[in-house]
Amino acid sequence: MVETIGIWIAAILTLGIFSFLYKDNPFYKFCESLFVGVSAGYWFATTFWQVMMPKLVDNLAAGRWIYIIGGIFGILMLLRLFPKIGWISRWSLALVVGTTAGLYFTRYLVSNGMVQTENTIMPIFVTGNLPQTIGNLVIVVGTFCGLVYFFFSKEHKGTFGGFAKVGIWFIMVSFGASFGYTVMSRMSLLLGRLDYLFGTWLGLIK
Amino acid sequence: MRPRISTQTSNKTYALILSILILSFLLIPIPVLAQQDTLPPSPPTEVKAEDTPNDAGGSITxxxxxxxDDIGVVRDDNKVKGYEILRSTRTDGEYELLGKTTAGAESYFDSHARNNIDYFYKIRALGLVSLSESLPSQPVKAKAQWVDWSRxxxxxxxxxxxxxxVYFINQSKTGKELFIRKIxxxxxxxxxxxxxTEMGRKIFYIPGISDMDNMQTIAGVTILGQVAKITAEYEAKLEVPTSRSLVMVSxxxxxxxxxxNAGRPDLFNENMVYYLTDDQFGYTAAVDGLFVREKPxxxxxxxxxxxxxxxxxxxxxxxxxIQIAGTGQPAQLPFFVAACDYTLIGEELFAASAYLSRDPKLLGSLKGQDVGKFIFLFFILVGSILLAFGVYDLRVFLR
Incomplete structure (x- = not known):
């Protein structure tokens, strides 16, 4: 009985969200408000039990006092509630932004720069192996020209502009392939929802 | 006429033949198998232990x-079935089992060593029913290194x-014009x-669904500063729904x-920026509703x-x-390219704040990054040519 009620609620709410495809309407507004409210509450509870408790409270309870620093910075964020001293919350923000930038500097330099360049360096011709030669050339030329496109210190004119144009063509071709691939995966999501409506709810699909 | 053989005689003959056959199977293979299984494999040799280089200590290689007797692969006919790694703090002391590895292995990484303690290691080769041990290694201590030379x-x-x-920031600060191509x-x-402003409608700014520990979000918030400056000058209505509380604050x-900075602090209202929900599709549903109702x-x-x-x-x-998008997510860029009027592709998102603000720090950073790109372009082009001719492998500098 409870399960049946759950299926009906889920199906009706799905239809409510789908009704947006026709136009904005009170039914959609109700579903949207419910979705936003429930999910905000859910995330609050999730954050409390999966972040606050294990990462701060449990560590402090176990005597790992170093975590008090994170706790203090967290409390500083809440000082925004007091306008006179709200500016102190900027310290926490500065810590988050500064740490992120510092941590990602070497990480991206290695993963997005050095490793990708290392994997792009390959012989531009392989004696007696035409398919391999063509494959290597496509990778080397595509990466080289793509990188030229993202070079901001020089106007895209002349030979340099030609390289940049080839680069953006490579990028657009890859976007086309990616578009098709992702649309396919979205279709499977839609099919999953239709399967729920016509199978689990209405029982028309066995 | 065929001679008659009695049933009794016939049974005896069959019993004799059967006995001989059974004995043959039992007696002949047994010594061979026993010899293979019970004799221990030859022990591993030249056991060396050394502090793992370029680490923070706590490990020995x-x-x-x-x-x-090890043929180097894990197979039934390999006399060696694997190796056990033993460790002790005294050469003649009791050795504890540290771990096991497969046949063919010739190294092991002890990641549970304590710094500045002498350790001795033995390797035990495992046969089917027997084993043999190597001589102990020389003593070795795990130590922390200050510098990781492998990087x-x-x-x-x-x-x-x-x-x-730093150089380009200084150049920019001294008033030198730094060129950035048009985006x-x-x-x-x-x-x-x-x-x-002319239409009297709102401008919506969506800073993505990630938190402030994401570089793209930081870039998005930086661009928001420039957009907000223009909206302040034009007295346009700006609205920023966010999916993260920290992003909202930022x-x-x-x-x-x-x-x-635009000289219009009176136009600022905290309610321009508000939090909806952390949930991806809850946020999407709410923002979609806002778009349709507000018609920005x-x-x-x-x-x-x-x-x-x-x-x-x-x-x-x-x-x-009119929609202007920018993201570094390769899988989402095609959608923005298809549905928006303008799209900042990848790195352009990070260049945008420098381009819009002309701030010396941001401009200097962008120019400095171009130096990095130039180095990578050089490596790709020259490295691939050198590799094709078999002259030199430049990849050694990228590992």
């Missing part, structure tokens, strides 16, 4: 020469980049804000500062986006807003 080229490249950035999407920002700070004249999508990108951009397109 053990290498050895495999047993002479020297990373350090060198990071240093070149950092110095380039089409950013040329349209002022037009989009102007259009919204956006408020950014807009407040931008409005102050311009929408900015700047930050990290996932599956919601097309849903949001399609709705924005449906309400007729």
């Amino acid at each position: 053990i290498i050895w020469k495999k047993s002479a 020297k080229y990373t350090f060198l490249l990071a240093l070149i980049l950092a110095l380039s950035i 089409a999407g950013l040329e349209a920002v002022t037009d989009a804000v102007g259009r919204a 956006c408020r700070e950014t807009i407040k500062e931008a409005y102050s 004249a311009a929408i900015f999508f700047q930050g990290q986006f996932y599956a919601e990108s097309l849903i949001l951009a399609e709705t924005g397109n449906y309400v007729g807003a």
